[in-house]
Amino acid sequence: MNTHSMKQVTIVCEAYAREPLLTLLSEAGAHGWTLFEVEGFGHQGRRDADIPEYANIQVQVVLQPSAADTLLERLQSELFPKFAMIAYESDVRVIRAQKF
Amino acid sequence: MNTHSMKQVTIVCEAYAREPLLTLLSEAGAHGWTLFEVEGFGHQGRRDADIPEYANIQVQVVLQPSAADTLLERLQSELFPKFAMIAYESDVRVIRAQKF
Amino acid sequence: MNTHSMKQVTIVCEAYAREPLLTLLSEAGAHGWTLFEVEGFGHQGRRDADIPEYANIQVQVVLQPSAADTLLERLQSELFPKFAMIAYESDVRVIRAQKF
Numbered sequence: 001m002n003t004h005s006m007k008q009v010t011i012v013c014e015a016y017a018r019e020p021l022l023t024l025l026s027e028a029g030a031h032g033w034t035l036f037e038v039e040g041f042g043h044q045g046r047r048d049a050d051i052p053e054y055a056n057i058q059v060q061v062v063l064q065p066s067a068a069d070t071l072l073e074r075l076q077s078e079l080f081p082k083f084a085m086i087a088y089e090s091d092v093r094v095i096r097a098q099k100f
Numbered sequence: 101m102n103t104h105s106m107k108q109v110t111i112v113c114e115a116y117a118r119e120p121l122l123t124l125l126s127e128a129g130a131h132g133w134t135l136f137e138v139e140g141f142g143h144q145g146r147r148d149a150d151i152p153e154y155a156n157i158q159v160q161v162v163l164q165p166s167a168a169d170t171l172l173e174r175l176q177s178e179l180f181p182k183f184a185m186i187a188y189e190s191d192v193r194v195i196r197a198q199k200f
Numbered sequence: 201m202n203t204h205s206m207k208q209v210t211i212v213c214e215a216y217a218r219e220p221l222l223t224l225l226s227e228a229g230a231h232g233w234t235l236f237e238v239e240g241f242g243h244q245g246r247r248d249a250d251i252p253e254y255a256n257i258q259v260q261v262v263l264q265p266s267a268a269d270t271l272l273e274r275l276q277s278e279l280f281p282k283f284a285m286i287a288y289e290s291d292v293r294v295i296r297a298q299k300f
Contacts, residue, residue, distance in 0.1 A: 001272055006288070010192075012134055032286055034212055034240035034258050040134035058134050058160075060258075062288060072101055076195050086132055088106070088162060088194040092210075094288040095276050110292075112234055140234035158234050158260075172201055176295050186232055188206070188262060188294040 003093040007068035011059045011075065012040055013085035018057060020079060025061055028071035033061040062094060103193040107168035111159045111175065112140055113185035118157060120179060125161055128171035133161040162194060203293040207268035211259045211275065212240055213285035218257060220279060225261055228271035233261040262294060 011021060015037070025033055040056045063071060068089055075087050111121060115137070125133055140156045163171060168189055175187050211221060215237070225233055240256045263271060268289055275287050 001269060001276070003272070003289075008288070008290070012132065032212065032240065034238035034256065036136060036236060036238045036258070038134035038136045040132065056134065058136070062286070069101060072103070072195055076101070080195070086162070086194065088108070088192040089103075090108070090190060090192045090290060092288040092290045094286065095272055095280070112232065136236060138234035138236045140232065156234065158236070169201060172203070172295055176201075180295070186262070186294065188208070188292040189203075190208070190290060190292045 002096045004096050005065070006062050006092055006094050007065050007089045008092045009061050009063060009068050009071055009087060009089045011061075011085065011087045012038065012056055013059075013079075014083050015055050015057050017079060017083035017085060020082075021059060024071065024074055024079065025059070028063065028074065029067040030061045030063055030071070033059055035059045062092060102196040104196050105165070106162050106192055106194050107165050107189045108192045109161050109163060109168050109171055109187060109189045111161075111185065111187045112138065112156055113159075113179075114183050115155050115157050117179060117183035117185060120182075121159060124171065124174055124179065125159070128163065128174065129167040130161045130163055130171070133159055135159045162192060202296045204296050205265070206262050206292055206294050207265050207289045208292045209261050209263060209268050209271055209287060209289045211261075211285065211287045212238065212256055213259075213279075214283050215255050215257050217279060217283035217285060220282075221259060224271065224274055224279065225259070228263065228274065229267040230261045230263055230271070233259055235259045262292060 013021060035057055038056050038058045072087060072089065079085060113121060135157055138156050138158045172187060172189065179185060213221060235257055238256050238258045272287060272289065279285060
């Protein structure tokens with residue numbers, strides 16, 4: 001089985017961060033992403049959530065490790081200050097195909 | 101890049117387990133969760149699935165490792181006996197932000 | 201906590217690959233899967249994406265490692281030539297229950 005070690009980055013954010021996020025994904029070299037609406041809650045605790053229920057999106061993108069680093073750094077410096085957003089990465093093994 | 105090792109717990113269950121599940125997430129110290137409707141099938145094999153098609157939800161939550169342990173133990177002891185449900189965890193690295 | 205190391209396989213594909221995909225999951229021994237619609241983009245780069253926006257599905261399935269290998273091999277040989285599709289696997293720990 002011909003697989004390739006890559007990173008999956010998951011971003012949950014307010015729906016109105018959609019366009020700057022997709023622009024950033026493209027600039028970071030994302031080869032593929034999926035986006036779907038979720039009901040969610042950004043963080044709970046002693047103060048109200050920044051992310052209201054029912055108006056969030058979840059985006060999952062698979063990238064080369066170096067591109068994932070770039071994406072995470074740019075998310076943190078450029079989009080985190082502006083939008084309610086969480087982001088995390090995990091390890092995945094992708095089936096190689098001629099087209100990928 | 102300032103990241104933090106945490107656990108993602110994924111739960112797939114009947115939609116009517118929603119309220120007890122969200123209560124349990126909150127009690128386990130979940131900092132964020134997303135919920136979306138899925139079409140799914142709980143398990144296949146020699147007997148019929150407990151989870152019917154079209155009436156399921158998938159919940160993903162990111163937690164500190166100790167909170168993930170607590171959540172999994174309580175899911176198993178309190179909700180698994182009552183609802184058709186599967187749950188699993190994986191390792192994730194979360195971008196740290198002031199708000200998290 | 202009684203957990204079990206398994207694989208999560210994620211497949212993103214054109215919606216019209218749905219039936220052959222679900223047949224293959226069943227044949228590969230999948231004990232559970234979820235399916236939901238996503239907006240997505242298969243790959244970006246120097247040529248147009250094979251996967252148009254708004255007509256894709258994401259399927260997540262948890263399997264024994266050997267069943268995951270079988271599934272990935274059959275996806276690559278049987279469905280990748282016919283459909284716009286990406287697939288990747290990751291490690292998960294599943295709560296054991298009598299029913300699983």
